[in-house]
Amino acid sequence: MANVSLTNLHKSFDRTEAVCGINLEIADNEFVVLVGPSGCGKSTTLRMIAGLEEITEGDIRIGGGLVNDVPPKDRNIAMVFQNYALYPHMTVFQNMSFGLRLRKYPKDEIQRLVGDAAEVLGITELLQRRPKQLSGGQRQRVAMGRAIVRNPQVFLFDEPLSNLDAKLRGQMRIEIKRVHQHLKTTTVYVTHDQVEAMTLADRVVVMNNGLIEQVGTPSELYHQPKTHFVAGFIGSPAMNFLNCKLFKDSGSLAVSVGDILKLQMPADRNTRYEPYLGRDLVLGIRPEHVHEKRAGNEVQTEVKVNFIEPLGMETMVYFTVNGVELCGRVSPEADPRPGQTAVLSFDAGKSHLIDPETNQVL
Amino acid sequence: MTNVTRNNGALSALLGSKSNIHVNRRWALFASYACLIVFVIFFLCPPFYMLVTSLKTNAEIANLATNPWLIEQGVTTEHYSHLLTETAFLTYFKNTVIVAFFVVAITMVVSVLAAYALSRLGFWGSGVMATGVFLVYLVPDSLLFIPLFNIVGGLGLLNSYWVLVLVYPTLTVPFCTWIMIGYFASIPKELDEAALIDGANHMQMLLKVFIPVALPGLIAATIFAFTVSWASFLYPLAYIYSDNQMVLTVGTVTTLIKGDVFHWGGLMAGALLAAAPPVILYAFLMDYYIAGLTSGATKG
Numbered sequence: 001m002a003n004v005s006l007t008n009l010h011k012s013f014d015r016t017e018a019v020c021g022i023n024l025e026i027a028d029n030e031f032v033v034l035v036g037p038s039g040c041g042k043s044t045t046l047r048m049i050a051g052l053e054e055i056t057e058g059d060i061r062i063g064g065g066l067v068n069d070v071p072p073k074d075r076n077i078a079m080v081f082q083n084y085a086l087y088p089h090m091t092v093f094q095n096m097s098f099g100l101r102l103r104k105y106p107k108d109e110i111q112r113l114v115g116d117a118a119e120v121l122g123i124t125e126l127l128q129r130r131p132k133q134l135s136g137g138q139r140q141r142v143a144m145g146r147a148i149v150r151n152p153q154v155f156l157f158d159e160p161l162s163n164l165d166a167k168l169r170g171q172m173r174i175e176i177k178r179v180h181q182h183l184k185t186t187t188v189y190v191t192h193d194q195v196e197a198m199t200l201a202d203r204v205v206v207m208n209n210g211l212i213e214q215v216g217t218p219s220e221l222y223h224q225p226k227t228h229f230v231a232g233f234i235g236s237p238a239m240n241f242l243n244c245k246l247f248k249d250s251g252s253l254a255v256s257v258g259d260i261l262k263l264q265m266p267a268d269r270n271t272r273y274e275p276y277l278g279r280d281l282v283l284g285i286r287p288e289h290v291h292e293k294r295a296g297n298e299v300q301t302e303v304k305v306n307f308i309e310p311l312g313m314e315t316m317v318y319f320t321v322n323g324v325e326l327c328g329r330v331s332p333e334a335d336p337r338p339g340q341t342a343v344l345s346f347d348a349g350k351s352h353l354i355d356p357e358t359n360q361v362l
Numbered sequence: 363m364t365n366v367t368r369n370n371g372a373l374s375a376l377l378g379s380k381s382n383i384h385v386n387r388r389w390a391l392f393a394s395y396a397c398l399i400v401f402v403i404f405f406l407c408p409p410f411y412m413l414v415t416s417l418k419t420n421a422e423i424a425n426l427a428t429n430p431w432l433i434e435q436g437v438t439t440e441h442y443s444h445l446l447t448e449t450a451f452l453t454y455f456k457n458t459v460i461v462a463f464f465v466v467a468i469t470m471v472v473s474v475l476a477a478y479a480l481s482r483l484g485f486w487g488s489g490v491m492a493t494g495v496f497l498v499y500l501v502p503d504s505l506l507f508i509p510l511f512n513i514v515g516g517l518g519l520l521n522s523y524w525v526l527v528l529v530y531p532t533l534t535v536p537f538c539t540w541i542m543i544g545y546f547a548s549i550p551k552e553l554d555e556a557a558l559i560d561g562a563n564h565m566q567m568l569l570k571v572f573i574p575v576a577l578p579g580l581i582a583a584t585i586f587a588f589t590v591s592w593a594s595f596l597y598p599l600a601y602i603y604s605d606n607q608m609v610l611t612v613g614t615v616t617t618l619i620k621g622d623v624f625h626w627g628g629l630m631a632g633a634l635l636a637a638a639p640p641v642i643l644y645a646f647l648m649d650y651y652i653a654g655l656t657s658g659a660t661k662g
Contacts, residue, residue, distance in 0.1 A: 052555050073561040085552035089574040098570075099560035146560070 002063030002076075002153040002186055003028045004049060009058035011044050018044045020210035021058070031180050031187045035197040036207035037233070043158055045207070046190045050079050050156050063153055078147035079156040082163060084139045086131040086146075092118075093127040096145045103150075117149040120182060121175070137168045141175070148183060155180075157189040161196060173199055194234055198222070206230050228359040231284045231352060237316060239352075240290065240326040244283040246276050246353065255283055255353065258322040263299050263348035272362055273353060282354040284361070287316065289347035290328035292336075299346045307338045317342065409634070416441050416630035423626050441627035442635075450605045451632060454613035457523045458592060458636075461609055464527040465591035466584055469534040473583060476535070477542030478568050482554060492543050499536035506532065507600050514601060523609060525601045530591045538583035545579025546572060581647050592640055610636040 004026040011019040019041040026032045034042040047053040049060055051072035060067050067075050078099075086095050093114055100110045118124045121141045131139055140160060147155055157176070161169045177200055180187055191197055197204045198218040206213040206221065206229070213233075214226045225231035231239050244255040246265075253265040253273050263283070265273060293300055306325065309316035310332065317328045317336045328344050336342045353362045414433055415423060422428055422435040445451045479485075480492045510529055511520075519525040549572065557567045573580060598612040608616070614632035618625040 050555075050559060052558070072555075072559045073563075077559065079556070079559050081552040081556060083550060083552055085550065085556040087553065087556075087571055087575070089577075098557075098562075102561040102566060146556075 003030075003061075004154055004186060004188065005059075005061040005064075006045070006049070007059040007061075009045065009048065009060065010056045011041070011048060011053060012056045018210055019048070022207075022210075022212050024205060024212065024215065026186060026188060028186055029184045031189065031200060031202045032205060033189045033191060033197040033201035033203075034205045034207055035191055035194055035233075036213075038192060040207040041210040042190045042192075042205075042207045046079075046156050046158055046188060049154070049188060050077055051075050076150075076153045077156055078150055078152040078154075079158065080140075080143045080147050080160045082159040084131070084143045084163075086139060086142055088131050091128050091130055092123065092134070092142050092145075095131070095142055096127075096149050099146070099150050113149050113151075114145075117145045120148065120179065121145050136164050137172060140164065140172055144176070144179065148179065148185075151183075151185075153186065155185050155187040155189075157187065157191075159191055160189075161191070161193070169193075169196075176200060194236065198234070204234075206233060208233075225284075225352065225361055227361060228282065228284075228354045228356075231354065231361060235286055237287050237327045239284045239286050240324075241354075242283045242285075242322060242324055242326070243356075244281055244353075246273060246279055246281055248277060253277070255281065257283065260322055261299070261301055261346065263346055263351065265351075265353075266349050276353070276355065276362060280356065281362070282356050284352040284354055285346060286350065287327040287329045289350040290326065290344055291347070292330040292334035293343045293345055299348060300343050301346065302341050302343050305336050305338050305340055305342050308336050317344070319344070409637070412630040412634050415626055416634055418627060420625075420627055441625075441631040445628050445631050445635070449617045449628075450608070450613065451610075451617070451635070453606055454608050454610045455636075457607065457613075458609040458611075461523050461526045461530070462588055462591040465530040465534060466587045468527070468531050469538050469587040470580070470584060472531065472535050473538035473542055474568070474573065474580070476539045477546050478564075478572060480539070481543045481546040482572075483564075492540075495536050495543070496540045499533075499540060503533055503594070503596055507596055510597075511600060520601055521603050521607055523598075523602065523607050526591070526594075526597055526609065529597055529601075530587075530594065533594070534587040534590050538587055541583045541586070542576065542579055545576045549575055585643060585647060588643060589640055592636075 004024075006022055006024040006026075009019055009022045009024075010017065018039075022041075022045065024032075034045060036042050044053060048055050049062075051067065051070065055068055062075055062077070087098065090098065096114045096117060097110045100113060105113070114127070115124070118127055121144060123138065123141050123145060126134060126138060126142070131142065134142065140163075143160070160176075161172050164172060173196060176189075180200075189196075189200060198221075201218055203215060204218055204221050205215045208229050214221060214230045216224070221230060221234045225234060228241075232241065242257045242261075244257045244263075246253060246255050248254075249262070249264065252267060253270055254262055255265065256262045301321075303319040303321065306318045306320060308318070312332070314329050315332050315334070315336060317330055318325055319328065319342070320326070330336060330342075330344070334342070354360065355362055411431070414431060417437045417439070418433055419435060419438050419440070422433070428434050476495070480488050480495070510532070514520055514525045514529065517528075519528060553571060553575070554567055557571050562570065593611060595611045598609045602608055602612065605613070605617075610632075614629065614636060618628045618632060
């Protein structure tokens with residue numbers, strides 16, 4: 001086990017900069033997820049940690065040792081790939097033991113290590129099969145088995161669940177979490193799926209355009225996003241954004257969205273928001289904070305429902321405010337109907353204000 | 363009631379289109395089989411003619427009044443026994459086997475290493491070189507044999523079958539490298555990355571991962587190299603003169619055509635025996651050959 005440290009890490013492909021100077025400290029035993037849209041540099045970062053991509057600039061340290069010029073095999077890492085990358089001509093046992101055989105482990109030691117890893121993953125009965133005889137989930141387990149059998153310092157996962165169907169993805173997520181809790185190996189996991197990121201990570205690293213937007217626990221990212229991008233990227237359905245103006249309303253601060261909506265901001269934010277008085281800002285509010293009329297002093301407004309998405313335990317309502325389509329989350333009992341009007345409450349206390357010039361959440 | 367009628371109409375339309383599909387399929391199959399039968403007859407004519415002629419007596423072969431496709435005056439094996447006992451046919455056979463063995467070995471070693479380097483090491487200019495390798499294959503041997511004559515003459519290798527071991531790879535290596543580049547390119551990049559992380563060096567990766575995974579391509583390339591070295595005519599004709607150094611293709615012809623006298627029975631028997639090894643090889647490895655040549659044509 002080891003910590004991983006990235007210092008001022010850069011990677012350029014010809015003239016395109018894929019990773020533009022990132023700094024990240026990953027603690028021993030920690031499960032860190034790199035998440036972001038396609039092309040944000042998350043896989044490139046992982047591949048640089050693995051040694052599969054050369055570093056253009058910066059340092060990578062694993063367990064305190066500089067590994068910039070250390071080949072992948074000597075970094076004591078293991079990697080699980082999106083398409084499993086199992087050797088098709090080898091049995092599961094041979095796949096899992098390949099690394100051990102190359103390192104000339106004794107035969108009985110190999111038997112024991114592979115047996116233990118297979119037991120952890122529940123694939124003991126598959127050891128004599130070939131990859132083509134396995135289902136997607138079983139193949140991914142074997143790929144994980146090949147990684148854990150060597151007891152590496154760091155596990156690297158490159159979108160390992162992307163090829164699986166939704167149900168299997170859920171099962172494998174639990175499996176990965178269970179394995180991490182069992183082995184406690186430092187793990188760096190790359191995904192574009194924020195649900196994976198939120199459910200698996202001790203800390204999530206949100207990347208965009210080759211830079212880190214924010215590092216934090218899943219809860220921090222969800223409730224206290226630091227940038228416009230993180231606020232919009234984390235959460236499904238995504239946060240609603242509306243152009244608004246900050247003004248003073250009978251002693252306290254409020255935002256107005258055209259003439260349609262006026263939200264009173266909580267008093268404890270006054271000092272934070274005061275410098276932005278009179279400025280055009282962006283109001284961000286999550287769908288679950290726009291809901292049916294409830295008891296309380298939330299701002300209520302009447303909207304015309306465009307369409308709905310009934311999900312069983314809740315119903316997503318889509319409506320337009322000031323030319324922007326927004327999403328709200330109501331209980332099924334509210335029974336909103338497309339084309340009809342509904343009174344919805346905006347929970348201003350849970351909203352965020354974003355400076356459009358810096359894209360920072362205020 | 364109206365609904366029932368409409369449903370019945372839809373059902374019969376569906377059944378109608380299904381039966382149309384069946385009829386179309388039957389016609390397509392019929393046309394395919396008809397074409398295949400014509401092709402099979404066309405391509406089996408020469409070997410059948412060879413077999414029939416090789417089993418005829420010289421008198422029957424010379425008699426133009428007889429049907430060339432049938433044996434009317436009795437079967438004989440005299441041409442085979444003459445070929446095997448009174449000519450140097452077995453020497454030619456042995457020489458051809460030696461040449462084929464070494465050419466295949468040299469070709470496979472060189473082309474597998476070259477293909478791996480060109481397809482995976484990603485060094486500067488590797489893409490251009492890969493194209494260059496294929497372009498080299500497009501230069502016909504009828505253009506090469508004169509300059510090559512000078513080279514092998516200078517090396518003192520004329521009139522020895524080892525010259526063939528030296529020059530045949532100029533034909534086989536480019537094509538086999540090209541086949542193997544295509545095959546290696548179809549192996550996912552993650553497989554070598556997984557092997558790298560597992561601790562393999564490039565040679566281990568090639569031997570333990572690439573070659574087993576690319577076995578169909580390897581067999582296709584082997585068959586090609588074998589066929590070229592077994593059946594080539596021009597180079598042995600140009601470079602070899604002695605009976606004890608001859609290979610099958612040229613040896614059989616020079617032995618059995620004396621001036622303007624053609625020993626057709628012996629020629630046909632020799633051609634049949636010479637064709638047997640490649641035919642056997644193809645029969646056993648045809649599936650691999652096709653898989654090797656068509657790899658990468660579709661998404662795996």
